[in-house]
Amino acid sequence: MHDLGRPSRFLNMLRVFKPTSPMSVGSWVLCGYAPLALAAAATDVAGRYRPVGSAATAGAAVLGPAVATYTAVLLSDTAVPSWHEGYRELPFVFAGSAASSAAGLALVAVPVGEAGPARRMAVLGAALELGAFQAMKRRMGLAAEPFEEGRPHRLLRAAEALTAGGAALALVSSRVRDRRLAAAAGAALLTGSAALRFGVFHAGVASAEDPRYTVVPQRERLRGRDR
Structure with missing residues (x-):
């Protein structure tokens, strides 16, 4: 919505439904998921209208996987080399990240x-x-280099450490039953996902800023066709 310039332009995305467009599908999925999740949470907090809450929870659960992965599909559908080349595994990476961050929030908030x-x-x-992220990098070849350099590398190394550490702390908290340990695990998972x-x-x-990641794979594909 930020890229649209004005948030109100988001409504224009709902004028049509285009199954071949990740942006169009994602817009409709978000519009369906958000009110369902809100209704499920509201009825649970209020302790009333349980059947409505159950139906909303079921609907949100159906749309949840699409919400978790559609941004990965959207990125992979671009011409940006390091996003496009990860089209096979990136949805699984984002699905795992969404699951771990949701679990992290629950660990912070739930007894x-x-x-x-x-x-x-x-x-x-x-x-x-x-x-999935390691498998993606191994398969991508040259296009995986930006993941291993500079700022992206530092962020991704931190993400790996925080996610692995948060999962380990979550396991330990199941035995120790320490509220602070569970909260630390949740915070690590949330930060790692971000x-x-x-x-x-x-x-x-x-x-995208280095033409080598576009030109070299194109030349390799052309050479492969000529053989």
């Missing part, structure tokens, strides 16, 4: 005795995020 599902989600989300997103963003910008 330790009720945080079992959040701890399990933290571990699974962290494993998916870290595993660092990952910023790292991916800055890596894409760096790859």
